[in-house]
Amino acid sequence: TQLLEQSPQFLSIQEGENLTVYCNSSSVFSSLQWYRQEPGEGPVLLVTVVTGGEVKKLKRLTFQFGDARKDSSLHITAAQPGDTGLYLCAATPGSGNTGKLIFGQGTTLQVKP
Amino acid sequence: NAGVTQTPKFQVLKTGQSMTLQCAQDMNHNSMYWYRQDPGMGLRLIYYSASEGTTDKGEVPNGYNVSRLNKREFSLRLESAAPSQTSVYFCASRFARERGTEAFFGQGTRLTVV
Numbered sequence: 001t002q003l004l005e006q007s008p009q010f011l012s013i014q015e016g017e018n019l020t021v022y023c024n025s026s027s028v029f030s031s032l033q034w035y036r037q038e039p040g041e042g043p044v045l046l047v048t049v050v051t052g053g054e055v056k057k058l059k060r061l062t063f064q065f066g067d068a069r070k071d072s073s074l075h076i077t078a079a080q081p082g083d084t085g086l087y088l089c090a091a092t093p094g095s096g097n098t099g100k101l102i103f104g105q106g107t108t109l110q111v112k113p
Numbered sequence: 114n115a116g117v118t119q120t121p122k123f124q125v126l127k128t129g130q131s132m133t134l135q136c137a138q139d140m141n142h143n144s145m146y147w148y149r150q151d152p153g154m155g156l157r158l159i160y161y162s163a164s165e166g167t168t169d170k171g172e173v174p175n176g177y178n179v180s181r182l183n184k185r186e187f188s189l190r191l192e193s194a195a196p197s198q199t200s201v202y203f204c205a206s207r208f209a210r211e212r213g214t215e216a217f218f219g220q221g222t223r224l225t226v227v
């Protein structure tokens with residue numbers, strides 16, 4: 001059982017469409033991160049959110065941390081083929097900083113031209 | 114700009130063989146991690162070392178051992194490899210004294226156990 005549940009696991013859309021990926025848990029997190037991974041590479045950080053209710057924008061990507069710090073969403077506006085990849089949420093369990101870092105099972109996004 | 118370096122990049126083992134995956138970082142990070150990645154499973158934490166001199170079990174530690182050799186190096190050992198350990202292994206490091214610091218990853222080791 002994954003502590004971080006991502007949905008959907010797979011998403012295939014046309015260029016120009018909008019999409020939202022969710023990361024949910026029953027546990028509280030001191031911070032939550034979103035990473036993107038391309039084939040043959042390690043994940044690369046997109047954003048970190050640390051405050052409940054926080055919203056961060058990165059060009060066409062909008063990230064939100066839930067008020068209770070148990071869930072997060074990633075919204076992409078007008079998706080492009082270059083957005084194709086594996087999107088992973090990651091978090092440090094608990095309210096402190098134990099150093100532990102766990103990941104969700106990932107959302108594979110395919111954007112077709 | 115080496116960052117996190119993992120060796121080897123590819124390895125094929127026979128069931129029952131042992132091997133050690135090496136990881137080194139040059140960013141003076143205090144925390145280091147070993148993950149495995151299987152299709153549809155994201156990254157699962159095997160072991161981590163929050164600081165030099167400490168190691169802790171993650172989500173899937175069975176069949177593995179680790180050594181934090183010094184601040185730079187964190188190795189993962191498979192004592193008796195099994196086909197279920199066929200996976201891509203990633204090492205990562207970060208400066209984890211503050212909330213939400215970025216983890217940096219190596220290129221991965223693709224391990225096949227036959």
